[in-house]
Amino acid sequence: MSTAGKVIKCKAAVLWELNQPFSIEEIEVAPPKAKEVRIKILATGICRTDDHVIKGAIVSKFPVIVGHEATGVVESIGEGVTTVKPGDKVIPLFVPQCRECNACRNPEGNLCIRSDIAGRGVLADGTTRFMCKGKPVYHFMNTSTFTEYTVVDESSVAKIDAAAPAEKVCLIGCGFSTGYGAAIKTGKVTPGSTCAVFGLGGVGLSVIMGCKSAGASRIIGIDLNKDKFEKALALGATECISPKDFTKPISEVLSEMTGDTVKYTFEVIGRLETMVDALASCHVNYGTSVVVGAPPSAKMLSFDPMLLLTGRTWKGCVFGGWKSRDDVPKLVTDFLAKKFDLNQLISHVLPFKKINEGFELLYSGQSIRTVLTF
Numbered sequence: 001m002s003t004a005g006k007v008i009k010c011k012a013a014v015l016w017e018l019n020q021p022f023s024i025e026e027i028e029v030a031p032p033k034a035k036e037v038r039i040k041i042l043a044t045g046i047c048r049t050d051d052h053v054i055k056g057a058i059v060s061k062f063p064v065i066v067g068h069e070a071t072g073v074v075e076s077i078g079e080g081v082t083t084v085k086p087g088d089k090v091i092p093l094f095v096p097q098c099r100e101c102n103a104c105r106n107p108e109g110n111l112c113i114r115s116d117i118a119g120r121g122v123l124a125d126g127t128t129r130f131m132c133k134g135k136p137v138y139h140f141m142n143t144s145t146f147t148e149y150t151v152v153d154e155s156s157v158a159k160i161d162a163a164a165p166a167e168k169v170c171l172i173g174c175g176f177s178t179g180y181g182a183a184i185k186t187g188k189v190t191p192g193s194t195c196a197v198f199g200l201g202g203v204g205l206s207v208i209m210g211c212k213s214a215g216a217s218r219i220i221g222i223d224l225n226k227d228k229f230e231k232a233l234a235l236g237a238t239e240c241i242s243p244k245d246f247t248k249p250i251s252e253v254l255s256e257m258t259g260d261t262v263k264y265t266f267e268v269i270g271r272l273e274t275m276v277d278a279l280a281s282c283h284v285n286y287g288t289s290v291v292v293g294a295p296p297s298a299k300m301l302s303f304d305p306m307l308l309l310t311g312r313t314w315k316g317c318v319f320g321g322w323k324s325r326d327d328v329p330k331l332v333t334d335f336l337a338k339k340f341d342l343n344q345l346i347s348h349v350l351p352f353k354k355i356n357e358g359f360e361l362l363y364s365g366q367s368i369r370t371v372l373t374f
């Protein structure tokens with residue numbers, strides 16, 4: 001029996017307040033309004049950005065359903081939706097692409113004006129589609145994928161090849177694309193160059209994959225957790241170091257290791273100190289440093305402007321600079337054509353109801369990406 005047009009009762013992992021575990025609840029998901037799409041989630045990855053909401057490093061309203069790295073199938077569509085239809089396999093997009101705003105129209109831009117960077121927690125019409133225990137539950141970055149069903153704006157969903165394996169390509173919804181794009185689109189890593197990647201989680205390892213595919217000849221992975229080195233080396237890092245093994249600043253260590261030739265650095269942790277370390281570690285004159293890690297909200301950074309005066313470039317990107325609706329289907333096609341491998345990034349697969357276990361694996365440093373299946 002069709003569920004279109006009806007409220008769906010299903011299970012979701014609700015965060016009721018800061019610093020609390022997820023609570024699996026029965027929620028009500030309203031039908032999609034005009035220009036909205038209701039999606040049945042098939043698989044969703046756990047990204048550090050979801051944890052930033054739990055810890056308050058990213059501002060959100062509560063209760064909220066987080067999760068933003070997923071694959072699903074369209075259950076029903078609202079009035080006026082033309083780009084997807086029921087039954088389509090899709091990836092929800094935490095960076096929308098409305099194709100009308102200034103950033104969408106600029107060939108260099110990707111941060112659509114409809115992105116919910118400010119944490120409004122509602123869809124375009126200013127309301128939520130989720131109810132739990134009689135209370136509205138907020139959305140997260142236009143996606144909210146830790147639920148059996150979600151509703152997103154049409155600008156926040158891309159149709160992908162039906163043959164794509166849901167439990168793998170969900171990583172194209174955030175971690176893989178963010179890191180890979182940071183290297184090839186934002187950093188524009190050149191063949192033969194030397195790169196240093198700070199942070200070897202799922203996103204940092206994807207930066208390494210991007211540096212490698214761009215032809216970098218030397219890729220240095222940096223992490224406090226040496227357990228991450230094996231995977232980094234398997235994915236293309238040429239060497240790995242831990243800052244714990246040195247007393248001098250990491251920028252000096254890298255300069256000595258490479259004869260002062262680090263052209264690109266990437267901060268993929270989300271800490272203010274390592275953002276400055278990464279900037280100082282790229283070449284004093286022609287180096288480029290890319291901020292990928294999400295900084296803690298409302299925190300200010302102080303740094304010596306001489307780091308920039310001498311010629312360095314400091315930039316950042318959201319979702320690897322990809323134009324989401326245009327590029328996500330192409331990345332899925334590239335995955336199916338074996339242009340890159342997502343398997344190495346997936347360390348654990350768990351049933352959705354074990355979501356708290358999945359976050360424990362992140363906290364203990366054991367996981368790269370845990371994929372939750374429904």
Ligand SMILES: NC(=O)c1ccc[n+]([C@@H]2O[C@H](COP(=O)([O-])OP(=O)(O)OC[C@H]3O[C@@H](n4cnc5c(N)ncnc54)[C@H](O)[C@@H]3O)[C@@H](O)[C@H]2O)c1
Nearest residue numbers: 048049199200201202203223224225269270293294318319
């Ligand atoms: N810009 C974007 O669009 C975007 C998208 C996704 C994720 N992110 C952000 O990217 C960051 C990384 O995400 P992830 O899912 O890979 O996280 P993760 O937690 O899996 O990986 C972070 C890694 O950094 C290491 N680390 C922590 N402190 C360190 C330090 N002081 N020095 C060296 N290494 C250190 C950890 O051991 C870990 O391996 C997060 O801040 C996340 O919010 C940004």
Ligand SMILES: [Zn+2]
Nearest residue numbers: 047049174175
């Ligand atoms: Zn993410």
Ligand SMILES: [Zn+2]
Nearest residue numbers: 098101104112
């Ligand atoms: Zn736009």
